Amino acid sequence: MKLSRRDFFGAAGVGAAGVVALGAGGVAAGRAAAADDPAAAGGAGGVVPFHGDHQAGIVTPAQDRLHFVAFDVTTTDRSALVRMLQAWTEAARRMTRGEDAGPIGAVAGDEYAPPDDTGEALGLPPAGLTITIGFGPTLFRTADGVDRFGLADRQPAELVELPAFAGEELRPEISGGDICVQACADDPQVAVHAVRNLARIGQGVVGVCWSQLGFGRTSSTTSDQATPRNLFGFKDGTANLKSDQPQALDRFVWVSGTGTWMDGGSYLVSRRIRMLVEVWDRQNLRDQQDTVGRTKGSGAPIGRTGEFDPVDPATLPATSHVALAHPSSSGTAILRRGYSFVDGSDGLGRLDAGLFFLCYQSDPSTGFVQVQRNLRTDKMNEYVKHTSSGVFACPPGLTGDDDWWGSGLFA
Numbered sequence: 001m002k003l004s005r006r007d008f009f010g011a012a013g014v015g016a017a018g019v020v021a022l023g024a025g026g027v028a029a030g031r032a033a034a035a036d037d038p039a040a041a042g043g044a045g046g047v048v049p050f051h052g053d054h055q056a057g058i059v060t061p062a063q064d065r066l067h068f069v070a071f072d073v074t075t076t077d078r079s080a081l082v083r084m085l086q087a088w089t090e091a092a093r094r095m096t097r098g099e100d101a102g103p104i105g106a107v108a109g110d111e112y113a114p115p116d117d118t119g120e121a122l123g124l125p126p127a128g129l130t131i132t133i134g135f136g137p138t139l140f141r142t143a144d145g146v147d148r149f150g151l152a153d154r155q156p157a158e159l160v161e162l163p164a165f166a167g168e169e170l171r172p173e174i175s176g177g178d179i180c181v182q183a184c185a186d187d188p189q190v191a192v193h194a195v196r197n198l199a200r201i202g203q204g205v206v207g208v209c210w211s212q213l214g215f216g217r218t219s220s221t222t223s224d225q226a227t228p229r230n231l232f233g234f235k236d237g238t239a240n241l242k243s244d245q246p247q248a249l250d251r252f253v254w255v256s257g258t259g260t261w262m263d264g265g266s267y268l269v270s271r272r273i274r275m276l277v278e279v280w281d282r283q284n285l286r287d288q289q290d291t292v293g294r295t296k297g298s299g300a301p302i303g304r305t306g307e308f309d310p311v312d313p314a315t316l317p318a319t320s321h322v323a324l325a326h327p328s329s330s331g332t333a334i335l336r337r338g339y340s341f342v343d344g345s346d347g348l349g350r351l352d353a354g355l356f357f358l359c360y361q362s363d364p365s366t367g368f369v370q371v372q373r374n375l376r377t378d379k380m381n382e383y384v385k386h387t388s389s390g391v392f393a394c395p396p397g398l399t400g401d402d403d404w405w406g407s408g409l410f411a
C-alpha cells in the first residue's frame with residue numbers, strides 16, 4: 001500500500017480538511033488541526049499556494065523559520081540539470097501541500113529501497129511552507145567567463161556579483177552559489193525537511209555549498225502582522241514594503257517589461273550579518289536608540305510616539321540607521337525578509353549571532369547596493385559585520401502543474 005503524508009494524517013485521524021486551492025497570495029486551510037485556527041492564516045498549519053504570478057515566499061506573510069541553502073551544480077550535463085529542476089518542482093509542489101516529497105512516501109515503499117521521502121515531517125502540518133528558488137550569476141558563466149550550460153546569453157544584466165562594501169568580511173565558503181532555495185515555514189522541521197529532500201533528489205547534479213538556519217522573522221511583509229524584534233531588541237520591519245502596497249511592489253520588487261524570462265520575478269540579495277551583541281548590550285539605551293533612530297519600546301521614530309508615525313530623517317540623528325536607510329535618503333526601497341540566527345559561539349566567549357538579511361528588489365544595483373552604499377556612515381556599522389553574501393535571480397511564479405522551475409530560463 002502506498003501511504004503519503006496526507007494518508008498518514010487521514011489514517012491517524014489527525015484531520016482531513018484537504019487542500020483548498022486559492023489564487024496567488026491567498027492562504028488555504030491545510031488538513032491539520034492547526035490550520036483551522038484563523039489566527040494561523042499564512043502561518044502555523046496553513047497551505048500557501050505554490051502556483052501564481054509570483055513565487056510564494058516573497059510577499060507571503062513572513063513565516064517564523066527559515067532554512068536557506070545555496071547549491072553548486074556539479075554536473076556538466078544540461079539535460080540532467082533540467083530533469084533535476086523538474087523533479088525538484090514536483091517535490092516542492094507536494095511538500096508545500098504537506099505531502100511527502102515523493103509519490104510513494106517515507107514508509108510505504110519497497111523495504112529494500114531508500115524511501116522517496118526522508119520521513120521527519122510525518123505527522124507535521126504544512127506549516128505555511130514556501131519554497132522559493134533563485135539562480136546565481138555563476139550558473140550562467142564561471143568566474144573566467146565559461147558558458148557552462150548554454151545559458152550565458154540568458155543572463156540578465158542585473159544579475160552580476162555585488163560590489164565590495166567597506167568593512168565587510170565575507171567568507172567565500174559561505175557566499176555565492178549557483179542555485180539558492182529559501183524554505184520558510186512556521187515549523188523549523190518542515191523547512192529543514194524541504195531543503196534536505198531537495199538536496200537528496202539533487203544528488204549527482206548539485207551539492208550543498210552552504211546553508212543557514214534562521215528563527216524569528218525580522219520583518220513583516222503584510223500590514224496585519226505584528227512587527228517582530230531583532231536580536232538588538234528593536235522592532236524590525238515597521239517601514240518595510242508590504243504585500244498590500246501593490247504599486248510600490250510593482251515599482252521596487254517585481255521585474256516587469258523586460259520581455260525576458262525574468263518578468264514577474266525578483267532579485268534576491270542574501271547577507272549573513274554578524275551582530276556583536278555583547279558590545280551592543282554594554283551601550284546605554286539612549287545610545288542604542290540613537291543608533292537605530294527609533295525608540296526601543298514602541299518602535300516610534302525618535303521624537304514621535306507611535307510605531308507607524310511618519311519618519312522624517314531630518315529630525316533623527318544623522319548617522320542613525322533609519323535616517324540613512326529611509327527612502328527619502330537612499331532614493332529607493334527594498335522588501336526585507338530576514339531572520340535572526342545564533343550559530344553557537346565563536347570560541348572567544350561570544351555568541352555567533354546576527355541577522356540573516358534577505359531582501360527582494362527589481363534590480364540589485366538600485367535596491368540593496370544603493371541602500372547599503374548609503375549606510376556607509378551608519379552608526380550601526382560599529383556593531384555589525386557582513387560575513388556572507390549572495391545574489392540570485394528568482395524567476396516568476398509557476399502557471400500550473402505542468403510548469404517547472406526554470407521553464408522560462410531553459411526554453
Ligand code: HEM
Binds near residue numbers: 326
Ligand atoms: C544586522 C543588521 C541590521 C539591523 C539590526 C537592522 C535593523 C533595522 C531596524 C531596527 C529598523 C527600523 C524598523 C523598520 O523600519 O523596519 C530598520 C529599518 C530599515 N533597514 Fe535595517 N537593519 C540591518 C541591516 C540592514 C541592511 C543591510 C539594509 C539594507 C542595505 C537595511 C535596510 C533597512 C531599511 C530600508 C529600513 C527602513 C527604513 C525606513 O524606511 O524608515 N537594514 N533596520
